Amino acid sequence: MQLENIEHHQDPLQRLAKSVELNAAERETYAWQLDVRDFGETGQQKLKGASVLISRVGGLGSLVAYELAAAGIGRLILAHGGNVHPSDLNRQLLMTHDWIGKPRIESAARRLKELNPRLEIVSIAENITAENADRLVEMADCIVDAAPMFQERLAMNDAAEKQGKPVIEAAMYELEASLTVIHPPRTRRFRELVPDVPQGWQRRFPVFGAVSGTVGCLAAMEVIKIVAGFGDPLLDRMVRIDLRSMRFETIRLS
Amino acid sequence: MTNTNQILIELTGTLERAAGCSQVSIPCESSQSLGSIFIRILDEYPATKSVLGDSSRYKSTEGELPPGLLVIRDSVAMKARLETAVNIGDRLTLMPMISGG
Numbered sequence: 135m136q137l138e139n140i141e142h143h144q145d146p147l148q149r150l151a152k153s154v155e156l157n158a159a160e161r162e163t164y165a166w167q168l169d170v171r172d173f174g175e176t177g178q179q180k181l182k183g184a185s186v187l188i189s190r191v192g193g194l195g196s197l198v199a200y201e202l203a204a205a206g207i208g209r210l211i212l213a214h215g216g217n218v219h220p221s222d223l224n225r226q227l228l229m230t231h232d233w234i235g236k237p238r239i240e241s242a243a244r245r246l247k248e249l250n251p252r253l254e255i256v257s258i259a260e261n262i263t264a265e266n267a268d269r270l271v272e273m274a275d276c277i278v279d280a281a282p283m284f285q286e287r288l289a290m291n292d293a294a295e296k297q298g299k300p301v302i303e304a305a306m307y308e309l310e311a312s313l314t315v316i317h318p319p320r321t322r323r324f325r326e327l328v329p330d331v332p333q334g335w336q337r338r339f340p341v342f343g344a345v346s347g348t349v350g351c352l353a354a355m356e357v358i359k360i361v362a363g364f365g366d367p368l369l370d371r372m373v374r375i376d377l378r379s380m381r382f383e384t385i386r387l388s
Numbered sequence: 389m390t391n392t393n394q395i396l397i398e399l400t401g402t403l404e405r406a407a408g409c410s411q412v413s414i415p416c417e418s419s420q421s422l423g424s425i426f427i428r429i430l431d432e433y434p435a436t437k438s439v440l441g442d443s444s445r446y447k448s449t450e451g452e453l454p455p456g457l458l459v460i461r462d463s464v465a466m467k468a469r470l471e472t473a474v475n476i477g478d479r480l481t482l483m484p485m486i487s488g489g
Contacts, residue, residue: 194489280489284456287487307401307486327465328485332456334402334439339488346489372465374483376400386464 153179154208160252164206177362178206184361185209187274189262189290191242193225193343194304195280197350198357200227203246205358209254210246211273214239215261225343262286267293276360277301278353282339284331291316291324300360300367304353308340311349314372314387315356321370322387345377393417395474397425398481403440407433416476422459423449423470425480439484446470456485 156178161168164178186207188195191214199210218229218238228242239257246253256273260266262281271277271293279290279301287303294301300317303324316324352373359365370388375381395414404410407429414420414428423446429436430443437443441454451470453459459468460481466472474480 190489192489282487282489284485284487304489305486306488308405310401310486312483312486327458328456330455332439332484333441333454334406334484335456335487339486340405341488374400383463385458385460 152183154183155179156182160206167205172364173362177358177364180362181206181358182208184276185211185274186276186278186357186361187211187213187270188278189281189286190214191226191228191238192222192280192282193227193341193346194306194350194353195278196226196228196242197347198278198280198304198354199242199246200249201351201354202357203250203253205354206250207253207357207361209256211256211258211270212239212242213258213260213262213266213270214242215259225341225346227343227347262290264289264292268296271297271299274299276357278357279303280305280350280353282337284328284335287324288328288331295323302353302356302360304349306339306341306346306349309342309345309376309378311345311375311377312372313349313352313356313368313375315360315368317369327387348377349375393476395420395425395476396479397429398479399436400481400483401486402438402484403436403482406435406438408435409433419473419475421449421470422453422468422472422474423447423451425474426470454484458483458485 168174184207188199191199191212216238217235218233218241222229228245233241237259239259243255243257267289277294279287281287291301295318300315303316304313356367360367372385372387374383374385397412399407399410414425426440426446427443430440449471458465
């Protein structure tokens with residue numbers, strides 16, 4: 135009796151992602167990941183054709199950007215205001231000591247270009263607000279939310295929901311992290327989880343770079359799966375991570 | 389000896405930090421509403437007011453949870469309200485959504 139493949143894959147971006155042919159240099163650069171099952175050259179072409187908006191390239195977003203740049207995403211739209219501070223350097227891996235006092239967004243773009251000179255970067259020296267969210271979301275196929283303030287996350291999700299675009303929601307606090315994909319109506323709306331700014335959240339939060347970096351890498355993988363259309367993204371599921379006890383739990387949100 | 393007449397509550401994130409512990413046990417003889425559980429946590433750990441708000445908001449038997457607070461039972465985020473019953477022996481996680489980047 136023949137075995138049957140019963141895997142089902144979710145590909146919410148199939149209708150949005152456009153494919154772009156690879157050249158010989160790109161085939162060589164990405165050779166090892168082209169061997170990944172269900173990805174291959176078709177997936178790589180979709181990464182090359184995709185635009186991803188990352189809201190803040192701090193401790194978490196910097197790792198998302200770095201992994202996506204390494205993986206061969208075509209265009210990154212980076213939104214992050216302000217200058218590099220000494221206290222950024224324990225986690226914001228796209229910032230460097232010699233850039234203290236200069237714009238964070240310039241440091242991030244410079245470091246990403248060192249890794250992947252083919253990458254197109256749109257640098258926005260602003261954080262997300264209700265005023266600019268629609269415009270920035272419009273530029274992207276997929277969004278990564280790595281902002282430290284709930285006001286930014288709410289504005290970003292409101293705009294993405296209006297435009298029907300998926301948002302990878304990644305967050306951390308101390309040794310904990312959470313990750314989910316918001317893409318209504320296939321998933322619950324972000325405002326169903328967070329109707330308003332929660333009480334008790336403060337701008338300064340306890341953080342090791344290894345924690346924000348862990349969830350940043352996982353968020354980058356969700357982007358790759360969604361854009362390339364393989365695997366099972368965290369639609370209506372949330373991974374809750376506790377690095378103090380090394381416990382990973384997947385929670386159903388529906 | 390294990391007390392079976394209890395409800396176990398795991399606290400995470402900002403709630404864990406405010407309480408200063410990651411797990412609390414609520415001794416009880418019958419099922420409890422979520423609202424009454426919040427009141428007992430606030431009585432025992434007053435600093436959790438910074439996340440849960442004032443206990444007066446839970447005196448009413450009905451109402452919404454604080455914004456951004458997930459109540460998780462058996463790895464499912466419940467669509468819970470203050471009047472939602474929690475049974476003896478249940479184990480819940482109270483998870484305030486976090487936003488650190």
